[in-house]
Amino acid sequence: MSKNLQEELNRWEKTTLQKVISKSPERQPSFQTTSHIEMKRLYTPLDLQEMDYCEDLGFPGEPPFTRGVQPTMYRGRLWTMRQYAGFATAEETNKRYKFLLQQGQTGLSVAFDLPTQIGYDSDHPLADGEVGKVGVAIDTLKDMEILFDGIPLDKVSTSMTINSTAAILLAMYIAVAEKQGVKSNVLQGTIQNDILKEYAARGTYIFPPLESMRIVTDIFAFCKDHVQRWNTISISGYHMREAGCTAVQEVAFTLSDGIAYVEAAIRAGLDVDSFASRLAFFFCCHNNFIEEVAKFRAARRLWSKIMKERFKAKKDESCMLRFHTQTAGCSLTAQQPDNNVVRVAFQALAAVLGGTQSLHTNSRDEAYALPTEDSVRIALRTQQIIAYESGVADMIDPLGGSYAVETLTNEIEKKALEYIEKIEAMGGAIKAIESGYIQGEIAESAYQYQKEIETKKRIIVGLNQFQVEEQPLRDILKINPEIERYQKEKLARVKKERDNIKVKQCLAVLKKAAQGTENLVPPILEAVKTYATLGEISDTLREVFGEYREQ
Template identity: 70%
Template sequence: MSIQDEKKRWQEQTIAKVVAKNPERKPTFNTTSDIEVERLYVPEGEDSAYAEKLGFPGEYPFTRGVQPTMYRGRFWTMRQYAGFGTAKESNERYRYLLEQGQTGLSVAFDLPTQMGYDSDSAMADGEVGKVGVAIDSLADMEILFDQIPLDKVSTSMTINATAAVLLAMYIAVAEKQGYTSQQVMGTIQNDILKEYMARGTYIYPPRESMRIITDIFAFCKDQVPKWNTISISGYHIREAGSSAVQEVAFTLADGIAYVEAAVKAGLDVDDFAPRLAFFFNAHNNLLEEVAKFRAARRLWAKIMKERFGAKNPRSWMLRFHTQTAGCTLTAQQPDNNIMRVTIQALAAVLGGTQSLHTNSRDEALALPTEESVRIALRTQQVIAYESGAADSIDPLAGSYMVESLTDQIEEQASDYIRRIDDLGGAAEAISRGFQQKEIQDSAYAYQKAVETSDQVIVGVNRFTVKGVPPKDLLKVKPEVEIAQKKSLAALKAKRDNGAVEQKLAALKIAAQGSDNLMPFILDAVKVYASLGEISDTLRAVFGEHQETVVL
């Protein structure tokens, strides 16, 4: 069958069903010269490799996108990663962003919350509310999502070691708002393997951490069916200094490890795989980034279909969130970051992302101000509504350079995955320091190129000016930590501490056995056991991970 015949089949069978249910944004899409923009462009002649390598949007191998109409149906979800200080301050920022046209929330938590410490812990001194919002208990979560309808707003939470606790709190808040767990929508990052290799916010050893993750998979399959149970993250791998190829390879290798762990725990692959999601970085090299996203989609589809024998086409789809690259932001001439973020956001859109966060210009200096966040959000809106980049699906397909880059990234990432398999899989390779060493070598080479000016960074090693220190940066005041500690003390004084002890004791017994931990964590959360208390209960059973040092 010719490509044109295949396109006709796709339009009559796949597209017709989708458009009948969810019409496209406009009857027709046109350029400023009134040239009609086609939904999808394909080669005019014969191309024997087209169906195998590219195919059609919404169909295997998903190189050209996971949805049949992509952004002609609706734009990507526009999220802005936000959270700082207290739950009240963050709630005000979230409501401001929703008023500005944001379509989903993305929650940043402070380091104590990420590491399983309450704000009154000695380990939390000086860090409360600094890089995200401080959440000690369900009481904070209730404030965080006050007046935000959790049946309509999709929420992404960048949380890993304590993901089970924060998810339980979110479910409990939704129930207090009158919704069921069946109604809530969102994502928890819940990707602990990349913490061991790139980011460091782990608590428990890998085996115990993997148990918690598979417990979340099993619990959400029935109880929270609209929730993405993991966002397998390449973002932090890239932020640590990896190349684009390494980002794809190490992320998908982690994905393989999670799927294997879930199958080993007795789950059918098609019961949980459709809710897997990914999280990638958008860096500065525009065409390489577009090719990276396309290659990752195709490679994951093959892995799920051929390696794991998944039968449901939704199990083959690599759905992903993108964040622009924080590591590319500069403190020098911070307004230049607006242009960097624009290029990166465009790469994500041209690469077919499902949701997107755009960094703010001042994030190399401090938490972003409201003005900076608004510019970052407007960047997405200008790309969506004014650039035309969203009017045709996979518009760079067929470019000799983009297709060659897509093929090469897939090939090189596959080679990395084979090497990781030979070492015993992602977790074993991490324990040996393989990924860490590869990332360190890549980061060193990049930094060396910057310092020799072989890699030009505008405003840093070329085109520099004597700048005036920026003003009006957002600072989290020390009073935030004092207020959070007082609030936690008041909660512990008024709650039913007998009920808390009972629920924590039940959680400890469950952790010592093989029961799914999620129901026990949810029970503890509902009686206002704190995040630190729940984490300490699990620490007492599981112990803490000791880092593998790689030189």
């Protein structure tokens, strides 16, 4: 059959196709994905001759998970609709969470402000101007109690975008749950806790890499015994993609980071099957629809092989790449912002067709500011329309078997693996980051992308083509500058009312633990319960670990 097909294809190219092409050439001499994968005009079974269905695709819920991680996928349960939100104070953000839950959102996702992410209290000089700006300000357990006031922590799952201070925020979450009468072993959620990509792209590191990795693996070990349903890390390609890398690089850099975490945990004495099922991933979903769908499928298959072959994981769950997706913030335009609703819808659809476990859809006004309530509602409705109206959630991996999607899945896997091997040859992800290799690759791709836009090799509707005369958006969310003062006053009050002797004792215990090798999470948990501040706890660790400086 395939011989006939080859002959038929040749015939078609020479006759029917040639007739048209000789008269009117195609729009471009070649067509490439963002990862510079050459897209063929037409994919046929000839492109998949090597494919072994059972080996390469298999069945949902079984390795290599190409078609999805659950046996029923969205027929069983829809993905978690989880809008990343947080701004100003815990009081304000608590209101937004209640609004989102009332609108049908099914999980929470906490955005913290930069001082919270970098271990400074709101009254620190470096926090000047940053308090409550890109997320909610959390200084002490008091703020965390307000943030989740009236939200039952045994019912919702909560994702927290927090990295260098992840142990502190997780400890605060556990402490709030305890006050609600909820035990830590029923808590569900995720901490990002992916410090490697902070050095590579996002920048909220505090400590040097080795010390940071110790905290990461301490969290793995603690959660394995006490917070068993918690995703202890969300290994993130999102921020590297937003910083400019391609789809293939996103898969490669993320899985390389994943390898580094698994190695670190094994070195710390953990059995691979005791923690690997709690590793989660976080990807971006950009504009090139087919490439993005293929990317998610390729990442799942590749990770499954890595866990099985390299780390000898025995449990299937250890090999599952479960992931959260956020649509691409960097694809939003300030020009004709309503067009962003359409971009986000396509990206969200690709994420769903790629088999995501949870999804954040960006809002149309995010090239200007944090989104307004109206914009967030449209973003959430976009997910609900995909879920309830489009029909794509009613069957598993509906694009599986498409000649094009399967071929791209293969190519992305192959190219990502080549990158991973290159990084391995450099000594792994940590070394590749320390040497600036990954940052350099990201910056290079970002620059090329910008050049493509400026030379109109890449068309962005409303930005470099189809422009209109327009006024910039003015109706945007504004953070009241007064909240900085309010937050500082609240902090001062907590510091006055707490038992300062107890705080000092707890911080001393933490310092001793940091100097030794014992797990850092229990002393951090004790410290947050005394209302020790996030800054005090971070400073205690800074004294022992030192601080990382960009090379």
